[in-house]
Amino acid sequence: MNNQYQTLRLVLGDQLNASHSWYQDKSEDVLYVMAELHQEATYTVHHIQKVQAFFAAMQGFAAGLKQAGFHVLHLTLDDTAEFKNLPEMLTHLIKKFGIQQFEYQLADEARLRTQMSEFCQSLEIKTMGFEAEHFYVSDQELGQYFKVNKKHRLEHFYRTLRARFDILMRNGEPEGGQWNYDKDNREKLKKQDLSDVPQPLLFANDVTEINERIARHNIKTMGKGDNTLLWPINRKQSVELLNFFCEVCLPNFGRFQDAMTGQLKGLGEDLGWSLYHSRISFALNSKILSPKQVVDTAIHYYRQSNGKINLAQIEGFVRQILGWREFVRGIYWANMPNYATLNHLDTTRVLPSWFWDANTKMNCQHHAISQSLDYAYAHHIQRLMITGNFCLIAGIHPDEVDAWYLGVYIDAIEWVEMPNTRGMSQFADGGIVGSKAYAASGNYVKKMSDYCSSCTYKVTETVGSNACPLNSLYWHFMHRNQEKLGNNPRTAMVFKNWLKKTDEQRAAVLNQAETYLENINNI
Template identity: 60%
Template sequence: MKDNYKILRLVLGDQLNAHHSWFKDKNDDVVYVIAELHQEACYTTHHIQKVCAFFCAMENFASALSTAAHHVLHLTLDDTVHYRTLPELLSVLIERYDIKQFEYQLPDEYRLKKQLEEFSSNLKIATKPFETEHFYLNENMLKTDFKAGKSHRMEAFYRKMRKRFNILMQGDQPLGGKWNYDEQNRNKLKSGDHPKVPEPLLFQNDISLIVARIKRHKIKTIGRINNSLLWPVTRTQAKELVDYFCQHCLENFGRFQDAMSCELDDVFGQKQWSLVHSRLSFALNSKMISPAFVVNKAIDFYLKNDKRVSLSQIEGFVRQIIGWREFIRGIYWANMPNYAQLNSLSAHNPLPSWFWDGNTKMNCLRYAIVQSLDFAYAHHIQRLMVTGNFCLLAGINPDEVEQWYLGIYIDALEWVEMPNTRGMSQFADGGIVGSKAYAASGNYIKNMSDYCGKCDYDVTQIVGAKACPLNSLYWRFMTIHEAKFSNNPRQKLVYANWRKKAQSHREEILQQAETYLIEVENL
């Protein structure tokens, strides 16, 4: 390392983009800083695998930059322990290396963006922010497509994205004549489908030193880990995972993307826990690979293997990335910081303690939570319609729900987690993300999974000692929020069915729900 540089460039833990224009040219006057920070490790209680994955990926990225002859300052928790915040560290480095200009890529989280803007505004040297060059839409595009407080619909946005970037298009029309094949992508996994579910590609990354460092600095974490990390922590590994998904999962992705299963554990010993999902979200959110790279690789595979991969499968996958992922980011930036305080349903109940250990008799929740603790992972329907649905029905404070999701999942960064949780899952934003609350009784779980067959509760019962808690809680939720939802065309039938029930039966159901809420810690 030299003693002085002209430019200091900050690379955050979720900005590991080797193809950023910063790295095209080598400059002896530039030093890159990549730092493990107590600030980032402790702003919420993270899953131990999440902390390890980011720290390991950062270390590997720093090493790759050094190998490419860039000047890199990689700092571990041991090096940054005396700096309470990122600005404190940067101030010392700017002085130590006689820096003349500070540069950074725009953070994807509001708190970091504001922190760096305030820090930069008080510097006596020049500063310059850069785009991350990762997403399909840059900041100016987001400002055009999204407005604060306005309800946006993903389907309209998704179609616009398809046209704008010419993805799965024939001229100005969608390939195959349809924009969306969602109705074909809601299949339950039956026992005959089990052989179609491949084992996930797992990596063997030694993180023993990182685990020891986390323990040494008393960083509070949740979840379980050994000294080997199964997640991709280099661009090479991320690309391997893309190829594996295309080869083994893509042909059934759309078909089974909403399915859930615990029976596969009995057959294969918990080897198929990610089903047909790509598990690319950590690699994407840390920017080791770009959404365009993933989409292009998947479409190229589809075009070369259209006898294996149907249009409905590739469309379902592409929609998740160019549609939902970009859409959620737009919602976040259009509505922050007020979005973080929204609680349109006035939900204030505390999160049950069993969310931290999975010790509940409800099999769907036990399975989803234990899997999350074991792997820092659950797929989107487990998050939305199992843990999220329970929290919605039980009136759990969205602040607590949000912190749980933000901490437990390896891919959870605030920009993507908050709108998915506060908006999509909990309807706390009053409809900015979705037109209806994604509330469901136990019947949804029965239709999309095999969880109910091994549950202590009976999914067919609404009242009684063995009645599935989701059933009565669902009717209580719909009843107390009738003024908000009864005029929604998608939910009029729900209220019509409720009114068909005898008054005495309705009262019995609501009392059952109140009893379950009182005894929520024992469910």
């Protein structure tokens, strides 16, 4: 490696986009830097598989750049331990290599974007920031769609992007005559459906050396992980998983995208965690795959399927990638940094201890949390309507919820995590993301899963020693937030039903909820 370079280009762990315009020329005086940093491994407590995946993906990306002829410096935790943060490391490298120009891609987390901005202002050399060249909507365009503190709705934004990018459109109209097929995509897995659930495509990436580094540097993590990582960590594996999803899972993806089951665990295999989901979120959020590639590939399979993949399945998937993913990013950047402080419902409770070990008698929470700890993954309904719903109706502080979600999931980067948790899940933003608080009793869990049939608690009971905690906690939530939620037309009927109960009935329900809240670590 040369001792002198003109330009240093920083590549962060979620900027693994091999198609970026940076790589169209191989200037001899450009040094690309990728680094495992204590700063990034410890800003929250991450799942062990999340740290493994990012470190392994970075290592592979750096090796690929080197093989392609670029000058690359890949630093491990061993190499960066002496630096307290990213700016200190960069300052050292700029001096060491005689750098005259510092270039970086705009970070997708506010804390890193602020850190980079302040660092660049401190430099006397030239600096340049570049777009990530990943999303459908560029940084420069976000302001056209999103305004600070304004309530935005996915459907309008989604339709606008469908038309703009001509996705599933015919002559300016949505293919099939309607924009959204969500009502067709809410099926519960029946007993006869379980035998058809496919085996997930898993990988076997050796992360032994990464684990040794994590241990050597005392990086605190959570969850389960060994020396083999099942997640895709490079473009070849990510494309393979995308194609597997389109071939095997997409025909039933929409139908069962909200479904949950505990019956596929403990039978020599565990299929209940994967079902028909794509599991490409880590590959997307690390930018190994682009959303356009994902959408184009899925639509190609849909077109070639001869009806095996129907419109409801492909539309539901496109809505997640083109719609929701781009939508929450817009919400994040329009409202940060204030968004991270919002607590519209004034919640104060600490996360129950069983979020860290799944040791709860509530079967729905046990399944969702144990799966999260086992795989660093849960699908969107498990996140929103199981763990998220409990946190909402129990009144957990959004800072607590954010920290857990940001750490436990392999795909969690703040721009996508925070609007989903603080906004959609916890209604802490007062409705900027969602039109109502997504609170639910045990009946929703019974409707969309088989968790209730083998639970200690009885989903049909609201009061009593074996009553489902979600039932009384739901009414307790609605009761204490009546002033803030009572005028919402989407919840008005709920409050009418609550007021129909007698004073004695309401008191019994509220007392039951208070008992559960007082013993929240033991329910």
